[in-house]
Amino acid sequence: MGSRSDPTTDPALRSWVPVREGSDFPIQNLPYGVFRREAGDPGGIGVAIGDSILDLAPLAGEGLFDDSIPRPRALEAPSFEGVLALGRPTWRKLRGRISELLSAGSREIRDVPGLGERVLVPLDQADLALPVAVRNYVDFYSSLEHASNMGRMFRPDAEPLLPNWRHLPVGYHGRAGTVVVSGTPVVRPWGQTKDDDDSAPSWEPTRMLDIELEVGFFTGAGNQLGTPIPIQTAGDHIFGLVLVNDWSARDIQRWEYQPLGPFLGKSFATSISPWVVTLDALEPYRMAGPVQDPEPLPYLRADDASAFDIELEVGLSSAAMSERGFSPHVVSRTNFRSLYWSMAQQLAHATSNGATAGPGDLFASGTISGADPSSYGSLLELSWRGTRPLVLPDGSKRAFLEDGDTVVMRGWCGDGRERPRIGFGELTGTIVPALADHLADGRPTIQSPRE
């Protein structure tokens, strides 16, 4: 895994590109994303630095990556599966070279006439696209506090945790095709719901639209079908991390989930942050995770520290707050390090039957809740099933999301002074009203939510 003496994470490193104090993207971060300069642009692979994006393809065109990347065309694709496939030794070389090119003492970009202007794109002038075409999406359920809260709410007379929970990272396969990038509007879904009484099921827009604060990881170079990834080398397959909002319709979920698990209550949209923060950038923030009791089976036992100290925050704005220019109201603060099952354990478990994981596979943590009620990662828990509604600065109350609400998630490591701030940028999404009942008589009318 990571070397503690990696020069790219040296806190003393500075860039010739301006980086304002408090920026998520100092030179120690260098997260990857896909951006468009204008509509219709096929997109380029970039690295965030300060308030700019470094466009990698023109640098490859100038021959500046010759020694660090064996297939420079991987940097030209409109998404970076090609980079993911290169594997950790090359990821390291590429990151080392980008760090070198951006470091204060380097003149290699500045000495080529016009190159600096060509390769540095102001962040506020670019559209950020889905960084990776998601090939597979798995969602775990790895927060002890979240799983316990769900048990307490829905099975109040039983043990909060089901018997398997402490023995394996519980998860399910989600819908890869509806993973969307930050900023994509979320249309309130219709679905089948049923009250707890003897009434018949109804067909209606969800009344219990919720968030789930999660962190996900993308795998790169993968394993062969039939050959599991051992936990000791799981980290070599993890390229980087994104914030994930696993939008959830609780009323749809509650009626449909037995016996096969989440389905339409989750698959209408899953949002991810646009910048993929590499595991190499996060190495200085690696730490021991929670003690696991009972000790897991040998295939889930790791030798090294496998948690990461990532601060997480969820903000919520009503439409009225957004119109009046209020900042999002922080409804939850928590930390990724509290997660019971580590990413290495999740990946080792997900491939333990020989299933493959490779470039474009997204594995999300499950809702991350801490022990304190202010650190819960869903509105379901924060409002305790609607019994303790949240009060927003405009005076309105929330048990679940209303139309026009905007959710903003943030994540970062470090204080930005002694320890560089390794930030994820923002993950946002706004709820737009449900469509008119276009399936009322079983024959859909043509209608687009964007119109």
Ligand code: CA
């Ligand atoms: Ca989830």
